[in-house]
Amino acid sequence: MGRATDRRSVLRIDLGPAGRVVRRPDNLAAEEPLEIRVGPAGPGRRRPLAVTMRTPGDDLDLALGFLLTEGLIRSADDVHTAQLCAGTETPNTYNVVDVVLAPGVPEPATDPARNFYTTSSCGVCGKASIDSVRTRSTYRVADDPTTVPAGVLTALPDTLRSAQRGFDRTGGLHAAGLFTVAGELVVLREDVGRHNAVDKVVGWAVRERRLPLAGHLLLVSGRASFELTQKAWMAGLPLLAAVSAPSTLAVDLAVEAGMTLVGFLRGDTMNVYTGDHRISR
Secondary structure (H helix, E strand, O other): OHHHEEEEEEEEEOOOOOOOEEEEEEEEEOOEEEEEEEEEOOOOOOEEEEEEEEOOOOHHHHHHHHHHHOOOOOOHHHEEEEEEEOOOOOOOOOOEEEEEEOOOOOOOOOOHHHOEEEOOOOOOOOOOOHHHHOOOOOOOHHHOOOOEEHHHHHHHHHHHHHOOHHHHHHOOOEEEEEEEOOOOEEEEEEEOOHHHHHHHHHHHHHHOOOOOOOOEEEEEOOOEOHHHHHHHHHOOOOEEEEOOOEOHHHHHHHHHHOOEEEEEEEOOEEEEEEOHHHEEO
16 A cells, blocks of 8 residues: 555553453554646746645546546646656655646636645635535536446445455545446545545546546445535536435535435445436336
8 A cells, every 4th residue: 555554553442351451553544735736838837726635646646636626627638747746855755746737728727715725524625615616517417328226336335345455454544436337346546535535536537538427426435525426527427326424515416417316325225315217226
């Protein structure tokens, strides 16, 4: 896992029959800042656009997914280059991604209302207004004819969990998995932040030129928030499933998008909040 995990000393207290108290090393999920710089080609540094707290790994995917889901790029054609850059730390941790936009792609405006600072728990808490939170997808998800058997959906959490290598070591990483309608795992990403895990999946799709993700579904290991629903819509996904609950805004946005939203996907049960015509039984 490299820098995705690190070890710290922990005092383990067991008040059970064994009654043991031991000090031992414990694996923790790494959390480090990533600065995303964006601008046109040319001499000089690109301007910082965002700083996100994330688990190191798949950082280029994270940056591309973030730019796509924030509506700042539309496809891989809008990016000339994206590379990890040296920062100021010693030893260098490469916590900077430099994105050079393709000719003709407008540079993001430096607006205080879009002052992105994202934590691992909140992806939009740096934005100053409700209007700055909303982005609009170019994909007509409502027209996607995808259907998924309910039995395929109920098997997905176990498939996702069995592929979570970072969670096995730390117990502290969220996961997002892109699946086919047959239940095949296409790509999985883990991160200490739920929104980062989704951006890493979307960024992979940008880099692989797989957008829109019609005919696929996204499963997230936690709850379905407004932000995750919006990111799924921006990627053209017709179905978002979560092992936990959705929020009211997530449901409202899924209705607006014509997206299927599934929550509490556990064992043999699920709640279908929107778009139940895509779930076959």
